[in-house]
Amino acid sequence: MSLLRPANLRSRLTLWYVAVLAVLLLVYAALVFTFQYGVLTRQLAHDEVQDIVTVEGLLYFDTSGSLQLHQDYFSRPQSHVLVDRLMEVRDLDGNILYRSATLHDMPLGGPNRKAEGDTGFDERVVRLQDGTHVFLVSHIHVLQGHVLLIRLGYSLKPLRIRMMQFLLLLLVAIPLALVLAGAAGQMIARKALRPLDRMAIRAGSMTANNLSDRLEVPNPNDELGQMAKVFNHLLDRLEQAFSQLQRFTADAAHELRTPLAALRTVGEVALEREHDEEAYRDALGNILEETQRLSQTIDSLLLLARAETTQPGEQQTIFAVSELTQEILELLSIVIEEKRVTVIEENDRPGRAMVKADRSLLRVAILNVLHNALKFSPPASVLRITYTYDEAQPETMRIAFQDAGPGIAAGDTERVFERFFTSASPHTATQSGTGLGLSITRLIVNRSGGEIYFDPQMDAGARCVIVLPTVIGA
Amino acid sequence: MAVRPKILVIEDDRKMSAALVAGLEAAGYDVVAANSAEEGFFLVHRMHPDLLLLDLTLPQRNGLDILKQIREEGIDVRVLILTSHNTVEDRVAGLTTGADDYMGKPFSFPELMARIDALLRRFLPSAPVRAIQIGDLDIDTRTRVATRHGEKLDLTQREFDLLLYLAENNGRTVSREMLARDVWRETSRYTPIDNVIDVQVARLRRKMDDPFTVKLLQTVRGLGFSLREPQP
Numbered sequence: 001m002s003l004l005r006p007a008n009l010r011s012r013l014t015l016w017y018v019a020v021l022a023v024l025l026l027v028y029a030a031l032v033f034t035f036q037y038g039v040l041t042r043q044l045a046h047d048e049v050q051d052i053v054t055v056e057g058l059l060y061f062d063t064s065g066s067l068q069l070h071q072d073y074f075s076r077p078q079s080h081v082l083v084d085r086l087m088e089v090r091d092l093d094g095n096i097l098y099r100s101a102t103l104h105d106m107p108l109g110g111p112n113r114k115a116e117g118d119t120g121f122d123e124r125v126v127r128l129q130d131g132t133h134v135f136l137v138s139h140i141h142v143l144q145g146h147v148l149l150i151r152l153g154y155s156l157k158p159l160r161i162r163m164m165q166f167l168l169l170l171l172v173a174i175p176l177a178l179v180l181a182g183a184a185g186q187m188i189a190r191k192a193l194r195p196l197d198r199m200a201i202r203a204g205s206m207t208a209n210n211l212s213d214r215l216e217v218p219n220p221n222d223e224l225g226q227m228a229k230v231f232n233h234l235l236d237r238l239e240q241a242f243s244q245l246q247r248f249t250a251d252a253a254h255e256l257r258t259p260l261a262a263l264r265t266v267g268e269v270a271l272e273r274e275h276d277e278e279a280y281r282d283a284l285g286n287i288l289e290e291t292q293r294l295s296q297t298i299d300s301l302l303l304l305a306r307a308e309t310t311q312p313g314e315q316q317t318i319f320a321v322s323e324l325t326q327e328i329l330e331l332l333s334i335v336i337e338e339k340r341v342t343v344i345e346e347n348d349r350p351g352r353a354m355v356k357a358d359r360s361l362l363r364v365a366i367l368n369v370l371h372n373a374l375k376f377s378p379p380a381s382v383l384r385i386t387y388t389y390d391e392a393q394p395e396t397m398r399i400a401f402q403d404a405g406p407g408i409a410a411g412d413t414e415r416v417f418e419r420f421f422t423s424a425s426p427h428t429a430t431q432s433g434t435g436l437g438l439s440i441t442r443l444i445v446n447r448s449g450g451e452i453y454f455d456p457q458m459d460a461g462a463r464c465v466i467v468l469p470t471v472i473g474a
Numbered sequence: 475m476a477v478r479p480k481i482l483v484i485e486d487d488r489k490m491s492a493a494l495v496a497g498l499e500a501a502g503y504d505v506v507a508a509n510s511a512e513e514g515f516f517l518v519h520r521m522h523p524d525l526l527l528l529d530l531t532l533p534q535r536n537g538l539d540i541l542k543q544i545r546e547e548g549i550d551v552r553v554l555i556l557t558s559h560n561t562v563e564d565r566v567a568g569l570t571t572g573a574d575d576y577m578g579k580p581f582s583f584p585e586l587m588a589r590i591d592a593l594l595r596r597f598l599p600s601a602p603v604r605a606i607q608i609g610d611l612d613i614d615t616r617t618r619v620a621t622r623h624g625e626k627l628d629l630t631q632r633e634f635d636l637l638l639y640l641a642e643n644n645g646r647t648v649s650r651e652m653l654a655r656d657v658w659r660e661t662s663r664y665t666p667i668d669n670v671i672d673v674q675v676a677r678l679r680r681k682m683d684d685p686f687t688v689k690l691l692q693t694v695r696g697l698g699f700s701l702r703e704p705q706p
Contacts, residue, residue, distance in 0.1 A: 281695070288696025295580050331658070331670060334632075338673045360661075375669075 010193055014185040021181050022174070029170045036166065040159055041135065048137040049121050051085060052152050056141050059089070059098070059148070067097040067148075086134060090149045097148065103128075108151050109136055116140075117149055125156065132157060195224050203231070211239040251420045255297055255435065259290045266290070293434070300436040304419075307361060307443045315358045318471050321366075321399060322347055322387060324359065328367050332374060340380040347387040353397045354471045357448035365444040368437045369401050369452075369464050376405030376462065397470050400455075402463040413454040417442045478504040479594050482523035484514035484540070485556070486532050494527065497583055498590075511535035518544060523551055525593060530557040530568070538571050545572035552593045556581070582649035584698060606641045609690055609703040611682070613641050622686060632657070633678045637701070640691070645702035647694045675699055 006012055058070040067089055088108040089098040099105065109126045116122055117138035126136050136153035195218040206213050214235060215228040270283035322345075329336070329343060336343060347353075355362075373383055381404035388398045408416060415421050420435040445452040445466055455463035481503045485491040491507045498505045506521060508514035511532045518526065526544075530537035541553060553575075555568045560578030568576045575589055606613040610623045618634055620627045629637065639657050640648055650671050654660045660667060675691070683689045692700050 285695030285697075291580065292696070331667065334673045334677065335670055338677075 010186060010189040013189045014182055017185045018178055018182040022178050025174045025177060029174060033163070033167060033170070037163055040162070044135050044154055044156075044159065045121075045123055045137060048135070048152055048154060049139075052121065052137060052139050052141075052150055055085075055087065055150065055152065056139075056143075059141075059143055059150075061144055061146070067143075069098065069100075084154065086153045086155070088151045090151070092147050092149065104130075106130065108134070108153060109138070112149060113138075117151075126153070133160075135159075193224075195228075199224075199228060199231070206235075208242065211235065211242055248419055252297075252301060255420050256294065259294045259297070263287055263290045263294075297434045297436070300434050300440060303364070304436065304440055304443060307440065307447055315360075316356050317359050318354050318356045319359055321353050321355050321362075321397070321468065324363060325366060325370075325385065325399070328363065328370055331367070332370060335374055336383075339374065339377060341374060341377050342380075342382045343385065344382060345385045345387075349387070349389055353387060353389070355397075355448070355468045356471050357468070358444075361444045362448055365441040365448075365452075366399075366466070368441045369466070372437065373401045373403040373405070373462070373464065377403045378405065381405075395469055396450075396467055399466045399468070400463055401466075402458075402461055404461045407458055407460060407462045408454050410456065413456045416454065417452075478502060479525065480504045480506070480521060480523040481525045481527060481590070482514065482517055482521065483507045483527045484511065484532065484537070485527070485529040486510065487529070490529075497587075501587060503590075511537070511540050515540055515543070518549060518551065525552045525554065525590060528553055528555050528573070530555060530559060530564075538567065541568075541571050541573060554589060554593060556586075582651060582697065584643075584647040584649050585652050587646055588643060588648075588652065603642075606638075608641060608645075608701060609688060610686075611641075611690055611701075613638060620682070622682060627682050629678070629681060632674065633681065636674060636678055637682065640699060640701035643700070645700060647697045647700040649698040652698070 006015065055069065060068055060070065062068045084102060085100060086102050086108055087098070087100040088096060088103065090096055090112060092112065094112045096107075099108070106129045108128070109124075117140045120139070122138045124136050124138075126134050128134060133156040134153040135156050136151055138149060138151050141148045141150050195216075199215050202213070202215050214232045217225050217228045217232070219225045220229060266283050266286045270280060275283075325345075377383055383404070384400075384402040386398075386400045386402070388400070390396065390398070412421075417438050419439045421438075442452050445468070448468065450466060450468040452464065452466045455465060481498055483491055483494050483498075483505060485494065485507065486509050488509065491509065495505045495507050506517060506523070508517050511534060514526075514528075514532075517523070528537050528541060532540075537555065537557070541555075544551065544553070553573045555573045555576045556579060557564065557568075557576075558579040565576050574593055577586065577589065604615060606615070611620065612622075613620045615638065620629060620634065620637055635657050636653070639653070650668050653671050654667055658667060658671070675693075679689075679691050683691050689704060690701055692702065692704070694700060
């Protein structure tokens with residue numbers, strides 16, 4: 001961890017905050033400084049112009065012809081030493097006609113420039129022989145027929161000293177402000193992030209045994225509160241999945257125990273006393289049938305596990321559902337014939353309904369649904385398969401399988417999808433399978449991005465609807 | 475059969491092992507069982523079996539390990555893996571290590587018999603059978619015509635396939651799983667087509683057995699079906 005890349009978020013935030021503030025303050029100081037310097041320089045120029053105008057009224061040629069300045073407006077004789085005005089008057093040939101005592105015989109600004117002061121008041125900065133910088137204003141003035149070039153200036157030294165002091169003040173004040181801001185920032189960040197520490201401690205202590213624990217939500221509207229809420233929702237789902245898994249394990253154990261019990265009883269009864277060969281044969285056959293049921297239950301559990309871990313996108317191909325259904329009907333045709341069931345297919349837009357899914361899994365799903373529908377269809381009844389396309393939702397299609405069987409009790413249309421659900425209805429009691437078929441079907445359809453449900457409004461027969469996302473134009 | 479083929483069973487579950495030995499001996503094979511990998515490996519060298527039935531989960535040493543060593547040593551033996559590890563990856567691992575076939579537990583014994591026969595036959599391929607005769611049933615595999623007592627049976631495509639498959643298994647019992655895979659070509663174990671098979675078998679029986687006094691197509695409860703002349 002280097003000083004510039006501290007590990008904790010708090011210090012990083014503070015560092016960034018201080019850095020940005022420093023840049024802002026420096027820019028601000030530079031602007032203020034420049035502006036102030038400009039204003040003061042303008043003020044100086046303005047004063048000098050006023051001064052020139054005043055001086056012009058005070059200049060005169062004495063009797064000997066040399067240029068003089070009236071000093072008698074000073075109320076007191078020593079007052080003139082207070083005047084720090086630097087002045088030089090020249091004629092157009094560059095001869096010095098007057099030089100103020102404050103210049104100590106140093107020239108002010110060198111030889112005449114071309115058209116200096118001709119059109120008004122020219123401003124420039126010059127350097128005296130002793131190194132002083134002077135802000136100078138030149139002006140042409142006509143006095144008693146003589147054309148005079150008046151140069152008047154003030155030393156820039158006092159201005160620069162003042163500006164230096166201002167700069168010094170800024171240089172002291174800015175770091176001080178930054179230090180204060182940094183400390184405050186660190187404190188605020190620590191306070192703002194404190195709930196995060198508490199959440200981390202709480203989350204760290206959570207295990208499968210206390211999944212019902214939740215993070216406290218300090219303020220549901222701020223970011224941390226949002227995060228805590230999202231995390232709590234995650235925990236909700238996890239807890240739900242976990243309890244589902246626990247229930248499933250218990251159910252699975254129960255489901256496996258039932259055929260095991262049958263196996264045991266049949267075996268024990270067969271061995272208890274002597275039987276004829278036919279009875280032994282019967283018992284063994286019975287036992288083998290039960291083992292097949294066990295085997296199927298285990299295969300179904302494995303298929304559930306496989307469907308659950310399948311990521312959408314793996315092994316997906318694009319195909320027409322109606323073709324898949326045809327293929328399955330072909331497979332089941334012998335059963336359909338035997339039961340004298342009439343299958344009616346209604347598809348107003350054949351060929352358009354392509355879906356993208358794992359074909360072998362979806363085949364299991366549709367086979368399960370059709371198999372169920374046939375199983376519960378009475379002899380010589382009608383099984384209706386309808387494909388519908390909703391104009392409002394062109395990206396989905398619906399396949400409905402409607403049989404003329406005993407139907408599903410009103411309260412059971414959702415529960416039939418539960419694992420190991422077996423109906424209490426006397427119609428279906430003799431036809432139970434592993435109790436996993438519809439759970440597998442729903443899982444597969446959901447994994448393919450679709451939905452499956454039994455129409456709860458049916459009063460005759462059952463109507464199973466599969467909604468699938470379609471691939472248009474593929 | 476002049477020499478009985480020798481089969482070595484390497485399986486640590488004693489019940490399973492005993493059942494396999496009994497079943498295979500009854501089918502006319504010369505069978506020896508080993509309960510551990512080391513013993514099995516020793517027996518491979520001693521008895522030179524024609525076929526090895528290999529369980530993968532053995533104590534101390536993995537079955538795949540033995541298989542690898544057998545293949546490295548270049549021992550000529552057919553290997554059939556029997557295991558409860560039954561994912562596609564397991565199968566691939568087994569077959570690439572040098573197994574000739576792979577069966578997931580639980581398997582049906584008739585199917586095991588069929589696979590063993592197929593493996594032992596593999597090196598002496600018999601000419602494709604043209605005609606099969608069982609009792610008064612004659613099947614011509616080329617013209618795809620089956621007759622009983624000289625009377626032509628009116629069979630659908632699938633019914634003929636089913637009959638032929640049963641006939642080719644030469645009186646052995648055929649399980650529903652075998653039919654689903656070999657006649658219906660269903661690759662998924664999860665596809666519930668048992669009732670399709672039952673209905674199809676019932677139809678076939680109606681056509682080929684019902685009109686005749688001698689019934690050839692037998693249902694073996696809990697096992698499957700077989701096509702053979704009834705024992706007197």
